[in-house]
Amino acid sequence: MPDEFDLIAQLRQRAETRAPVEIGIGDDAAVLHHPHPTREVVTTDMLMDGVDFRWGEAPPELIGRKCLAVNLSDLAAMGARPTAAFVSVALPRTFPGQQIERMFQGLFDLAEEFEVVIAGGDTNSWDGPLVVSITAMGDVTEHGAVLRSGARPGDSIYVTGACGGSLQGRHLTFTPRVREALWLQHQFPLHAMIDISDGFAADLHHILDESGVGAIISGEIVPVHADIPSDWSAEQRLTAALSDGEDFELLFTTPVSDLPNSCLNAHPQTPITKVGVVTAEPGCWLRSESSGLAPLPKLGWKHALG
Amino acid sequence: MPDEFDLIAQLRQRAETRAPVEIGIGDDAAVLHHPHPTREVVTTDMLMDGVDFRWGEAPPELIGRKCLAVNLSDLAAMGARPTAAFVSVALPRTFPGQQIERMFQGLFDLAEEFEVVIAGGDTNSWDGPLVVSITAMGDVTEHGAVLRSGARPGDSIYVTGACGGSLQGRHLTFTPRVREALWLQHQFPLHAMIDISDGFAADLHHILDESGVGAIISGEIVPVHADIPSDWSAEQRLTAALSDGEDFELLFTTPVSDLPNSCLNAHPQTPITKVGVVTAEPGCWLRSESSGLAPLPKLGWKHALG
Structure with missing residues (x-):
């Protein structure tokens, strides 16, 4: 050397x-x-x-x-x-x-x-x-820093991109969502935001814990990344998306419940998906058509590869 | 854990x-x-x-x-x-x-x-x-940052405390010279300053290289720390003081050539000693009564314990 x-x-x-x-x-x-x-x-x-x-x-x-x-x-x-x-x-x-x-x-x-x-x-x-x-x-920016602690009951929860399977290689090649964050902030008020490193569920819990609120996530809507094998069951794929971590996507809440399509698809490489709502009642829930409401624990990734 | x-x-x-x-x-x-x-x-x-x-x-x-x-x-x-x-x-x-x-x-x-x-x-x-x-x-402070590059020909070179033998244990217990630096800055203009981590000679060279100047150091005056065994020869002790490193004392230059005793001893635990002068001619020299002027190379310590 x-x-x-x-x-x-x-x-x-x-x-x-x-x-x-x-x-x-x-x-x-x-x-x-x-x-x-x-x-x-x-x-x-x-x-x-x-x-x-x-x-x-x-x-x-x-x-x-x-x-x-x-x-x-x-x-x-x-x-x-x-x-x-x-x-x-x-x-x-x-x-x-x-x-x-x-x-x-x-x-x-x-x-x-x-x-x-x-x-x-x-x-x-x-x-x-x-x-x-x-x-x-x-x-x-002039909008101030977006903290984990700002989520309010009634906020909608959005995520950029898709989650899961990052350790296949994406964890080395992902693009940090700097431009998207600045753009989003400019478009509408962001109440709380975190980047998904520990895993969707674990990082959502960080927002909820810091904000003193709860959430209901719509399981069928969580964007599952194509890096997760397509021959896995829907449940396995969803679990991976919620727990794998190292996605480095943005998970954020905003009082705007219906972002126009022009916002959702403004960055074609980085779609934005509404995945749930913030509730006043603490607790984190996963809603699915098949099994109704089930607790969504932290799951998550403990900082160790493979 | x-x-x-x-x-x-x-x-x-x-x-x-x-x-x-x-x-x-x-x-x-x-x-x-x-x-x-x-x-x-x-x-x-x-x-x-x-x-x-x-x-x-x-x-x-x-x-x-x-x-x-x-x-x-x-x-x-x-x-x-x-x-x-x-x-x-x-x-x-x-x-x-x-x-x-x-x-x-x-x-x-x-x-x-x-x-x-x-x-x-x-x-x-x-x-x-x-x-x-x-x-x-x-x-x-209002005096601005003190860089390595500010030494000017004619400046006097001072050092806080004493050098050498730090690996006996002082490298773990030294007090960073934060108070002394703020006090010195307040008393008179500091042209250049560095903390001695690589070693007196190596860090002096950093100042000289960045400032495009040279220096003559008075070997007999360099303060040798009591951590250096007293039964070593004067030459061995001086070499240790100039090369050991991890002293975390301040080495600085100022146009003030004769600091009053009130300055030199303002911090009884941290005396200040004038050890040399900055020269326009590049090159770093050690002057001793016994052998006159000799080049003072970088010596120094390469970031590895013992």
């Missing part, structure tokens, strides 16, 4: 410095300039080999990409516009330098796509597995 | 939320409110078991403490006042929950001492060694 200082020099060359970053890679710390009063959203995610990806089984570019993408997904879930990111790595000494560069390439490419400045980080080498820890920042 | 969600709940209970943190632990991301135009300093450090500390050989409190302290030291080196930190961890599944709590205890205690809000993070478990990655933020 390349010498630590060589790698920093390379990253420094690649990293652009633009607002809000005034001083980027190369000093003891970065300096961000906020010329106006601002609300800044900050998120951090640590990804580890064998847990969030498997080095050697996926192209290094996709691994680097995912490490940033999950952070951008968190910013999207707050309704924030990403600005800057800090990338810390523990690099196994045995990794070839070229593959490490490819990992950073994938990360920088996604950063460019979403206009994120890589403003700093910490590069280390060791005898353990690869660890990548990223802190990403963004600005809220 | 405790369940991930239990641990987050505990941390959330312990973490205060105060300005600039508006939304802390518990949502997809934190929200920081900057009500006025501001320059924000951001730094990040990742520490790994076997590299930056050895789990089982040091009290968990000190390990947690160090992980935050190195970040506060970086903020000090920019002349910034710490405000918030984000803590991500990869916790070995085999670690007893009680020891993990002790680690967080040490970290939170230091955060309180320096009025830092733990505003978020990411908790993970895995089969690898302990990794702690922290991103810390601070505000610059």
Whole structure:
């Protein structure tokens, strides 16, 4: 692997410095300039080999990409516009330098796509597995940050895209719903929002717990991703969609109960589906034609691949 | 070890939320409110078991403490006042929950001492060694950020405290020079500053490289820490002081060539020593009475314990 200082020099060359970053890679710390009063959203995610990806089984570019993408997904879930990111790595000494560069390439490419400045980080080498820890920042729009705690009885619950089967490979290639979040916020009031990482049911529970409300989800309507084998039973497919996790779709509530089709299909690659309603009575329920109302537990995924 | 969600709940209970943190632990991301135009300093450090500390050989409190302290030291080196930190961890599944709590205890205690809000993070478990990655933020004072690149020919070079022998244990217990940095900035202009992590010589080179200048250091005056065995030769002791690293003292330059004694000893625990001068001619030299001028190479420590 390349010498630590060589790698920093390379990253420094690649990293652009633009607002809000005034001083980027190369000093003891970065300096961000906020010329106006601002609300800044900050998120951090640590990804580890064998847990969030498997080095050697996926192209290094996709691994680097995912490490940033999950952070951008968190910013999207707050309704924030990403600005800057800090990338810390523990690099196994045995990794070839070229593959490490490819990992950073994938990360920088996604950063460019979403206009994120890589403003700093910490590069280390060791005898353990690869660890990548990223802190990403963004600005809220004039609509403010969208929290988990804002769901109100009577809200409708929507989800972008489709859920389930992400570990087939989509967890490495998904597009964080940054653009969709900004667009949605602009179209109508969002009361609560989360990105689906632990799983549809688990993340819905997070919203309900934080908001002190309940929900009824229409089982037949939950969009099941094509990555889930089509020869599974309807029930198996629904369970996978509700529990698999790593979908990185947006789950949100809004008082608008009937989004016009122009909204639902504004992003052809990212349809929006109404999947349920928020209730004043706590509790999370799944409604299906076959078996009526049944409790929908957290199910969910415990941060471990396969 | 405790369940991930239990641990987050505990941390959330312990973490205060105060300005600039508006939304802390518990949502997809934190929200920081900057009500006025501001320059924000951001730094990040990742520490790994076997590299930056050895789990089982040091009290968990000190390990947690160090992980935050190195970040506060970086903020000090920019002349910034710490405000918030984000803590991500990869916790070995085999670690007893009680020891993990002790680690967080040490970290939170230091955060309180320096009025830092733990505003978020990411908790993970895995089969690898302990990794702690922290991103810390601070505000610059009215004097602005102190960069590595500001050293000017004719500046005097000063260092706080004493150097060398830190791996005897001081690397786990040092106090980040946050107060000293703010105080120094208030007393006189600081042109360039860095905290000594790689080693006195290596970090001096960082200042010289970034500033495009040279330096002459007076070997006899460099403060050698009492942690270096007193029965070593003067040359061995000086080499250790210049190369050991992890001192987390401040190395800075200022146009003020003769700091009054009231400044040099304002902090009895943290004396300040003038160790050299900045030259227009690039190159780094060590002057000693015995051997005159000799090149002072980077020496330094490559981020690996013992």
